[in-house]
Amino acid sequence: MHAFDILGDPVRRRILELLATGEHSSGDIVVVVQREFGITQSAVSQQLRVLRDAGFASVRADGTRRIYAVEPRRLREVDDWLDRFRAFWLPKLDALATEVARGKRKRRHQD
Amino acid sequence: MHAFDILGDPVRRRILELLATGEHSSGDIVVVVQREFGITQSAVSQQLRVLRDAGFASVRADGTRRIYAVEPRRLREVDDWLDRFRAFWLPKLDALATEVARGKRKRRHQD
DNA sequence: TACTAATATTAGCTAATTCTAATATTTGGA
DNA sequence: TCCAAATATTAGAATTAGCTAATATTAGTA
Numbered sequence: 001m002h003a004f005d006i007l008g009d010p011v012r013r014r015i016l017e018l019l020a021t022g023e024h025s026s027g028d029i030v031v032v033v034q035r036e037f038g039i040t041q042s043a044v045s046q047q048l049r050v051l052r053d054a055g056f057a058s059v060r061a062d063g064t065r066r067i068y069a070v071e072p073r074r075l076r077e078v079d080d081w082l083d084r085f086r087a088f089w090l091p092k093l094d095a096l097a098t099e100v101a102r103g104k105r106k107r108r109h110q111d
Numbered sequence: 112m113h114a115f116d117i118l119g120d121p122v123r124r125r126i127l128e129l130l131a132t133g134e135h136s137s138g139d140i141v142v143v144v145q146r147e148f149g150i151t152q153s154a155v156s157q158q159l160r161v162l163r164d165a166g167f168a169s170v171r172a173d174g175t176r177r178i179y180a181v182e183p184r185r186l187r188e189v190d191d192w193l194d195r196f197r198a199f200w201l202p203k204l205d206a207l208a209t210e211v212a213r214g215k216r217k218r219r220h221q222d
Numbered sequence: 223t224a225c226t227a228a229t230a231t232t233a234g235c236t237a238a239t240t241c242t243a244a245t246a247t248t249t250g251g252a
Numbered sequence: 253t254c255c256a257a258a259t260a261t262t263a264g265a266a267t268t269a270g271c272t273a274a275t276a277t278t279a280g281t282a
Contacts, residue, residue, distance in 0.1 A: 004115060040272060041228090041229075043271055045230055046270075066228080078193060085131055153261085175258045
């Protein structure tokens with residue numbers, strides 16, 4: 001499934017925003033999402049599964065809790081896709097910026 | 112409509128990829144998309160409308176042709192959203208990179 | 223072992239999205 | 253003015269995604 005298909009859902013985006021700030025248990029995520037979207041625990045759990053299956057998040061067990069963490073790989077795909085548009089808002093990169101951008105690109109293809 | 116909702120469709124993404132390389136007429140876009148996705152002219156035209164309405168593309172008339180161009184504003188929204196995850200793949204920016212990134216951010220909020 | 227807390231799964235409904243087919247609109251040229 | 257080319261629009265059908273309600277699973281604890 002394409003990265004953008006996953007990010008098309010507002011609940012999933014919100015979950016990823018939470019995970020961007022650090023690890024969170026399923027329960028913590030449910031509380032926040034439930035408050036903001038008014039959906040059930042089941043619905044949140046289903047969205048967590050979508051994020052896991054699509055490689056946007058990983059889980060580890062901590063007793064009966066599931067601790068979720070963001071998995072950046074798929075988000076970098078989005079960042080890469082945007083490359084082709086960056087020329088529109090970064091009209092001409094100066095030498096310094098080019099150097100940095102090149103270093104970033106190189107790193108990206110290493111792993 | 113959120114930027115990611117628009118980018119969730121593969122046909123729309125493909126159209127934007129074409130527009131990233133420069134302006135194209137509706138007909139040109141139809142030819143490419145039709146070849147790759149096997150959908151009708153009508154379907155492509157409808158997707159072009161979605162892109163227009165959502166502010167991802169602009170049109171100008173050239174005789175009976177409609178010339179489409181990418182409108183970068185909405186794509187920058189996506190880029191901005193990704194900021195919160197960049198720390199995951201750019202663990203620590205050096206002074207040079209920070210300077211460049213800061214300049215970029217400043218420019219972004221100006222217009 | 224029995225119970226509770228935390229989380230996941232399944233089935234089925236609903237609403238939204240995207241498509242096709244048909245038709246309308248607009249422009250330029252004979 | 254009439255026609256053809258290019259493109260857009262509309263209505264309706266089909267698919268799909270995301271939800272609820274109910275239930276299952278798993279781990280810790282008395």
